[in-house]
Amino acid sequence: MNQEHSVKQYRSSRQRERLLALLRSTNTHPTASWLYDRLKTEFPNLSLGTVYRNLSILIEQGLVKKIDAGSTFDRFEAKTTPHDHLICKKCGKIIDFEQRFFPEINDEISRSVDFYIESHRIDFFGTCSDCRTIQ
Amino acid sequence: MNQEHSVKQYRSSRQRERLLALLRSTNTHPTASWLYDRLKTEFPNLSLGTVYRNLSILIEQGLVKKIDAGSTFDRFEAKTTPHDHLICKKCGKIIDFEQRFFPEINDEISRSVDFYIESHRIDFFGTCSDCRTIQ
DNA sequence: GTCCGTGCAAAAGCTTTGCAGCCTT
């Protein structure tokens, strides 16, 4: 057993299965509360605590990522392929942006500074097309 | 008067002056609470609300930026020159990283997608040298 | 004299956690 990276064993649960499925079915980068509301129709007694606990397990398993979009609340995504985000400062919408710059950037910088880099995030802030047309 | 970007007038206050000076004197990317504790020696009756209110004014004035480092609390910096961040996942330390990739990246992408980009952030996550030696 | 900034305290908002019972293994 590797003490540092011992992988915790989890039992399966319908709530967590459906939570992951729900996250995978959308590209809207939901909040915990949105996920809760949606799942509530399927699990009438669902609690928000369960949503948070399962999100945290899925994150630990690497199946879900937390997105810091500068709001007071977190957003989540189940997309595993590397991509960047366009974040609208007016409506908060997050759009995935496939074109990824510098896929090799992590190693490159790790070599140049005394810091071991595992990952990076690139977020662009501005105004989405919807918010520009409304103006 | 430009309605969209009308600049609000603020009176000066010693608390805000000293807050900005404190932020400018450090490269540690402090939390609101750290700033509060430090300023408290100078203003014994200082309140945390005042710190938050002034931080928000300084941010509006473009003198301070909020940093989302993936914690439950925000960090702040008064550095105005463009730079990226190295964020240690173990101790939470944030290190400024001068080498900036793609200074022209905003315009470049704005032209390729239907999204007007004003700014971007690039954050690298990993382990700092201190945390690696301790291991 | 105005009215913005402050201190104080309470509230707000998102997230975490303790506990008893249920479900997976």
Added chain:
DNA sequence: AAGGCTGCAAAGCTTTTGCACGGAC
């Protein structure tokens, strides 16, 4: 049968806000 997972509720933490007073202009 053991122990993780759930629902419920309470607590936790950071940040925001209402109010009356004091200070900037």
